[in-house]
Amino acid sequence: MSANTAATSQPRIRVEGLAQRFPAPDGNGETTVFEDIWFSVEPGEFVCLIGHSGCGKTTLLNILAGLATASAGNVIVSGQEVTGTSLDRAVVFQSHALMPWMTVMGNIAFAVSSKWPRMAKKDLHAHCQKFIDLVHLTGSENKKPSQLSGGMKQRVGIARAMAIEPQIMLLDEPFSALDALTRGSLQDELLSICAETEQTVFMITHDIDEAILLADKIILMTNGPDARICEIVENTLPRERTRNNMHTQANYYPVRNHLIEFLVNRSVGFKDELASPDYDPRHPPVVGPTVVTDEAGETGTGVLRAQA
Amino acid sequence: MKSMSLKTRSIVLSIALLFAFAGLWQLMLPEGTGSAANMDPAYAALMGATAKGASAMPGPLEVAKQIWEHVLNPFYDAGPNDKGIGIQLGYSILRVLVGFSFAIIVAIPLGFLIGMSPLFYRALDPFIQILKPVSPLAWMPLALYTIKDSIISSVFVIFICSVWPMLTNTAFGVASVRKEWLNVAKTLEVGHLRTAFRVILPAAAPTIMTGMRISIGIAWLVIVAAEMLVGGTGIGYFVWNEWNNLSITNVIASIFFIGLIGMVLDMILSALTRFVTYAE
Ligand SMILES: Nc1ncnc2c1ncn2[C@@H]1O[C@H](COP(=O)(O)OP(=O)(O)OP(=O)(O)O)[C@@H](O)[C@H]1O
Numbered sequence: 001m002s003a004n005t006a007a008t009s010q011p012r013i014r015v016e017g018l019a020q021r022f023p024a025p026d027g028n029g030e031t032t033v034f035e036d037i038w039f040s041v042e043p044g045e046f047v048c049l050i051g052h053s054g055c056g057k058t059t060l061l062n063i064l065a066g067l068a069t070a071s072a073g074n075v076i077v078s079g080q081e082v083t084g085t086s087l088d089r090a091v092v093f094q095s096h097a098l099m100p101w102m103t104v105m106g107n108i109a110f111a112v113s114s115k116w117p118r119m120a121k122k123d124l125h126a127h128c129q130k131f132i133d134l135v136h137l138t139g140s141e142n143k144k145p146s147q148l149s150g151g152m153k154q155r156v157g158i159a160r161a162m163a164i165e166p167q168i169m170l171l172d173e174p175f176s177a178l179d180a181l182t183r184g185s186l187q188d189e190l191l192s193i194c195a196e197t198e199q200t201v202f203m204i205t206h207d208i209d210e211a212i213l214l215a216d217k218i219i220l221m222t223n224g225p226d227a228r229i230c231e232i233v234e235n236t237l238p239r240e241r242t243r244n245n246m247h248t249q250a251n252y253y254p255v256r257n258h259l260i261e262f263l264v265n266r267s268v269g270f271k272d273e274l275a276s277p278d279y280d281p282r283h284p285p286v287v288g289p290t291v292v293t294d295e296a297g298e299t300g301t302g303v304l305r306a307q308a
Numbered sequence: 309m310k311s312m313s314l315k316t317r318s319i320v321l322s323i324a325l326l327f328a329f330a331g332l333w334q335l336m337l338p339e340g341t342g343s344a345a346n347m348d349p350a351y352a353a354l355m356g357a358t359a360k361g362a363s364a365m366p367g368p369l370e371v372a373k374q375i376w377e378h379v380l381n382p383f384y385d386a387g388p389n390d391k392g393i394g395i396q397l398g399y400s401i402l403r404v405l406v407g408f409s410f411a412i413i414v415a416i417p418l419g420f421l422i423g424m425s426p427l428f429y430r431a432l433d434p435f436i437q438i439l440k441p442v443s444p445l446a447w448m449p450l451a452l453y454t455i456k457d458s459i460i461s462s463v464f465v466i467f468i469c470s471v472w473p474m475l476t477n478t479a480f481g482v483a484s485v486r487k488e489w490l491n492v493a494k495t496l497e498v499g500h501l502r503t504a505f506r507v508i509l510p511a512a513a514p515t516i517m518t519g520m521r522i523s524i525g526i527a528w529l530v531i532v533a534a535e536m537l538v539g540g541t542g543i544g545y546f547v548w549n550e551w552n553n554l555s556i557t558n559v560i561a562s563i564f565f566i567g568l569i570g571m572v573l574d575m576i577l578s579a580l581t582r583f584v585t586y587a588e
Pocket residue numbers: 022023033051052053054055056057058059060224
């Protein structure tokens with residue numbers, strides 16, 4: 001499931017020249033949130049989007065979900081242009097967005113019965129229960145969201161999204177409001193669930209380690225307004241990584257340092273890189289930071305550059 | 309005292325206050341006042357027997373006795389001017405419930421429309437703003453003239469006074485449903501009707517119920533005045549009739565029953581509100 005199959009098969013998501021503009025707050029003109037965004041997501045791929053707060057990540061995700069319309073450009077999902085929301089694309093919202101008057105079971109059943117209105121009551125219950133068990137919430141079926149912890153609420157949100165068995169899951173910083181410990185265990189759960197189901201995932205995050213652990217591909221977005229895609233980082237760590245062993249991987253620090261370098265320095269001054277003739281918004285640079293050993297035996301950080 | 313719970317202490321205090329009030333009432337009663345001597349002669353003639361020395365103002369015991377009599381025999385019917393207080397209260401409650409139900413039928417769908425559509429909100433707002441502060445009784449002559457039926461007219465007055473709090477609260481509740489819940493419904497491709505019933509209605513239900521609670525309170529205030537105007541039956545008519553009979557005892561007893569029913573109606577609505585309220 002990597003870039004080499006892209007040439008032959010169709011990508012699951014193809015984003016072409018997406019731009020979003022809003023009327024400027026002072027009433028005259030427009031502010032551009034982002035402009036000329038191009039990237040694609042392959043089937044079964046886990047893609048993370050990293051960028052500073054306010055650069056337009058949620059706006060982008062809402063367009064992918066079909067909740068908002070872009071000012072320019074297209075989103076093509078499995079060969080079809082996105083014109084509205086679809087049950088094939090499930091969203092996990094930045095704030096869990098559970099209905100507080102429904103139980104855990106009720107929230108998930110609401111989603112499942114929306115997808116399969118004619119499903120028999122018994123099957124519906126069994127189907128929901130399967131996903132409640134999957135996110136380890138067995139026993140909390142009849143609790144209301146207000147009786148759950150923040151992490152449990154996010155897990156219900158994930159179960160609700162997975163229960164409709166979508167082609168694509170869109171996650172908007174699902175774990176950012178949680179403490180490190182809870183976040184870690186939820187990341188592990190998400191990782192194992194996605195590995196099992198070969199789910200295509202597009203996820204927004206602020207957390208570099210989270211992206212390195214989960215993502216096959218990390219998209220870097222520059223600061224808004226007028227944000228662009230800076231580059232696409234291929235995760236060079238082996239797929240079998242876990243939260244506990246990933247720090248010992250040789251490529252961990254090269255990838256991590258590359259991402260930090262981006263967030264701290266490059267995301268701000270990207271205007272200069274943009275001006276360079278090498279930058280093509282349709283094919284943002286694809287890099288794969290790895291450890292290189294030179295002839296003298298010194299190890300350093302190398303960056304593999306390729307064109308998408 | 310310390311060992312008693314707050315609840316028992318409050319009950320003890322309530323009973324003590326009741327007795328203090330009754331005692332004060334008894335003490336304040338003028339003895340043999342109202343003598344025709346120092347009264348305007350025309351007024352004395354109007355007051356009849358009372359003016360000849362008997363106190364028109366009953367004591368608390370008399371009123372309590374009267375209330376007890378009503379409780380023992382609430383539903384007797386001895387002609388148009390002599391019906392049990394239960395029957396009269398029943399008429400009033402029935403009118404309130406009918407007017408209130410019509411108000412629900414109109415206010416909730418209309419409130420949904422206003423709450424969901426900024427166009428309708430703006431278009432209907434001036435009408436609502438002008439009509440809302442009108443005293444419901446101001447509608448009475450118009451209602452009597454057009455409907456030509458005093459009972460339906462009083463029901464209409466109840467309808468018109470109940471409709472505004474429900475309408476504005478429904479519109480507000482619907483308009484302030486969290487965007488993210490609507491987005492959830494949208495990503496799940498839930499139809500309009502199902503979204504209205506499964507998402508918007510439960511989300512706005514506490515606000516809507518609060519509006520209903522305000523409405524039933526106002527309706528119960530207004531029905532007494534409306535029945536005083538149109539006469540015939542109902543607790544409002546009963547109060548006015550007893551005033552004409554100069555039975556202050558019955559007037560006070562009615563005040564007690566009006567308050568009691570008002571309290572019960574409010575308790576029912578408050579229980580329903582609690583039932584639909586959700587914790588976030
Ligand atoms: N409907 C709107 N009208 C005007 N401006 C908007 C609208 N929605 C978003 N914006 C602006 O677009 C920008 C991006 O917002 P967005 O919510 O996408 O940021 P984000 O990258 O998700 O940030 P965070 O990481 O804090 O969630 C912000 O500057 C915001 O003010």
